[in-house]
Amino acid sequence: MLTLRFVLISIFALVLGAGSAHALPSLQLGAGSVGDWVFDAGSETWVVTDTNFELLALANATTADGGNGGYAWDALGEGTQTAYLVASVAPKMNLNGFNITVKDSDGTTITLTDSGYGTPPIGDPNSLAPHGIFDSYFEIYEFEFDAGIQSIYNTQPGGSGTGKGYLEAFQITINSLAAGVEGVHFDLMTLTGDGIYDPYIGGGIVNSFAPFSHDAEYGNAPVPEPTSAVLFLVGALVVGQATRRPTKARINA
Numbered sequence: 001m002l003t004l005r006f007v008l009i010s011i012f013a014l015v016l017g018a019g020s021a022h023a024l025p026s027l028q029l030g031a032g033s034v035g036d037w038v039f040d041a042g043s044e045t046w047v048v049t050d051t052n053f054e055l056l057a058l059a060n061a062t063t064a065d066g067g068n069g070g071y072a073w074d075a076l077g078e079g080t081q082t083a084y085l086v087a088s089v090a091p092k093m094n095l096n097g098f099n100i101t102v103k104d105s106d107g108t109t110i111t112l113t114d115s116g117y118g119t120p121p122i123g124d125p126n127s128l129a130p131h132g133i134f135d136s137y138f139e140i141y142e143f144e145f146d147a148g149i150q151s152i153y154n155t156q157p158g159g160s161g162t163g164k165g166y167l168e169a170f171q172i173t174i175n176s177l178a179a180g181v182e183g184v185h186f187d188l189m190t191l192t193g194d195g196i197y198d199p200y201i202g203g204g205i206v207n208s209f210a211p212f213s214h215d216a217e218y219g220n221a222p223v224p225e226p227t228s229a230v231l232f233l234v235g236a237l238v239v240g241q242a243t244r245r246p247t248k249a250r251i252n253a
Contacts, residue, residue, distance in 0.1 A: 023161045026070035026208040029216045030056040030155025044213035051174040058152045059166045066164030074192040074207045081145035082195045086187040092136035097181035103171040113142040114199040121203020131212045183219020
């Protein structure tokens, strides 16, 4: 029965692996060289507890430029590499619950583009998927991938894919959190058209965003995504059944 249990555990691990190993996404967030980063396998999120840390943002280039995944910008746009880092309160609540400082690779402080409550951008009915974080208070920071095309990689441990793209390293400081706020969740997105966020119309329309397996969070480990949580529960029940049944048979014998 140990063999059966091993097979069941192996199958369960493969199922989880199949859901977590993605090709190189259009946009990604990942752990930088500053901060005690840990990849939370349950939520497939990079988590850091240091109040000063480096957060990486990566974007895939076009196939013509050496990229091998979805291009991060609208092909009908103006070719700008403008993107948006979204910081939101975790757990979700309608409260301006954090004070942070975001600096780019050159040490320049990135100014706040917009803030609000809901699922950004507010003007896009599809916007970012909730994935347990939204609706919540959020802040949006505009920046440019201006370091030129370079080699990029899959930021998810075990994820596949390499190619050409853009990389920006943010230096982030968590200055304070309000009472009841456990962390700050980070997402990454680009917009269609000219790619520029317009706060007067509620933002814009999302073109690409970092998948949930390639996002990041400061604070406690986030709540697992529904798919991962369900898989874990089912796997645990299956393994438990395989472990208990032989014992019952021996007792009856």
